Amino acid sequence: MNLFSLKDAEAFVATGKKEFRHSRETLLTPGARDCLTEAGIKVVFDASAAPAPAASPSAPAATKAGGGSPGEFERLFNSPEARSLKEQICDIGRRLWMREYTDGNGGNISCRLGNYFICTPTGVSKGFLKPEMLCLVDMAGNQLAGTWKRTSEINTHMAIYSVVPEAKAVVHAHPVHATAYAIAGLEPPPCLIPEIEVFVGRVPVAPYRTPGSAEMAEVISPLAPKHQSIMMGNHGLICWGTSVEDAYFKMEITDAYCRTLVVASHLPSNRTSIPGDKLQELLDLKKKLGLPDSREGLKPEQLCGCDPWEMISDRPKACATTAQPAGPDTSKLTNAELEGLVQAVTNQILETLQKQKS
Numbered sequence: 001m002n003l004f005s006l007k008d009a010e011a012f013v014a015t016g017k018k019e020f021r022h023s024r025e026t027l028l029t030p031g032a033r034d035c036l037t038e039a040g041i042k043v044v045f046d047a048s049a050a051p052a053p054a055a056s057p058s059a060p061a062a063t064k065a066g067g068g069s070p071g072e073f074e075r076l077f078n079s080p081e082a083r084s085l086k087e088q089i090c091d092i093g094r095r096l097w098m099r100e101y102t103d104g105n106g107g108n109i110s111c112r113l114g115n116y117f118i119c120t121p122t123g124v125s126k127g128f129l130k131p132e133m134l135c136l137v138d139m140a141g142n143q144l145a146g147t148w149k150r151t152s153e154i155n156t157h158m159a160i161y162s163v164v165p166e167a168k169a170v171v172h173a174h175p176v177h178a179t180a181y182a183i184a185g186l187e188p189p190p191c192l193i194p195e196i197e198v199f200v201g202r203v204p205v206a207p208y209r210t211p212g213s214a215e216m217a218e219v220i221s222p223l224a225p226k227h228q229s230i231m232m233g234n235h236g237l238i239c240w241g242t243s244v245e246d247a248y249f250k251m252e253i254t255d256a257y258c259r260t261l262v263v264a265s266h267l268p269s270n271r272t273s274i275p276g277d278k279l280q281e282l283l284d285l286k287k288k289l290g291l292p293d294s295r296e297g298l299k300p301e302q303l304c305g306c307d308p309w310e311m312i313s314d315r316p317k318a319c320a321t322t323a324q325p326a327g328p329d330t331s332k333l334t335n336a337e338l339e340g341l342v343q344a345v346t347n348q349i350l351e352t353l354q355k356q357k358s
């Protein structure tokens with residue numbers, strides 16, 4: 001039996017043919033079927049059709065890569081291990097929705113199953129997932145089993161799995177407070193609460209890219225080896241973990257931290273923070289727990305950067321090293337420096353105008 005995947009369907013669409021004929025020997029993945037019908041191609045079952053469809057160069061490759069056949073994929077997808085992972089994904093989906101981390105059909109969850117991945121379908125509220133809605137995909141994002149179409153953001157998950165072997169699960173959602181930081185383009189400051197320092201660490205901001213695009217994957221993958229929780233600029237938050245629940249915990253801790261900062265920024269404050277040497281103690285504790293941290297090797301005086309309260313004020317100064325959006329980086333300038341720069345540019349313009357007049 002031949003597997004006809006989403007990639008094959010896309011190749012078939014590119015041929016411009018209007019009808020796709022297949023026999024019982026060809027198994028269409030749900031993603032492939034959707035792709036064909038969405039492109040207006042008539043899918044016809046024809047017992048006499050050739051077993052291998054015209055445009056399926058990658059189908060055997062997909063099966064060869066994992067050494068599986070459609071029957072084997074079905075068996076794997078219905079194995080006790082897969083059933084347990086599906087239950088975990090549905091449980092975490094409910095928790096995401098209950099905590100208002102997802103809205104509408106937003107968010108997605110995936111986890112490793114051997115060389116393959118189980119992921120959530122597209123177009124479904126994460127609060128009401130059922131195990132039978134989940135999908136099996138390969139590393140290229142091709143759907144191998146499951147009757148619902150896989151999430152369109154699977155690429156971004158793969159960007160993490162491909163560079164972090166210890167990542168067993170990925171959770172992406174739009175928790176309001178972390179997303180507020182993501183749209184402000186601000187990395188939450190360090191040295192205010194131990195919990196995030198020990199269990200998450202720095203949360204960098206990746207620049208905005210179209211959700212699900214190859215460009216999105218490109219900006220996430222360099223950050224993933226050192227960061228389990230990553231802000232997706234003007235979008236949301238993505239976290240990886242050693243289990244589905246661990247990935248979810250990273251999200252919960254990150255959002256709780258951002259929410260606390262938002263509330264604290266409205267209070268009159270003595271602007272207290274965790275000193276660098278005390279943060280070092282937390283990082284030592286983290287090391288003992290076997291949790292890596294991107295700040296390893298920094299001196300205590302380098303750990304907190306500038307006053308974290310400056311970074312949660314009305315006009316924050318980003319003084320930690322973050323993945324900056326494209327364009328000139330003026331975020332590291334103080335307000336006085338920024339005003340000076342604006343003044344210098346204004347003076348230059350006025351000078352030029354005066355020269356033109358005279």
Ligand SMILES: [Zn+2]
Nearest residue numbers: 106107211236
């Ligand atoms: Zn999203």
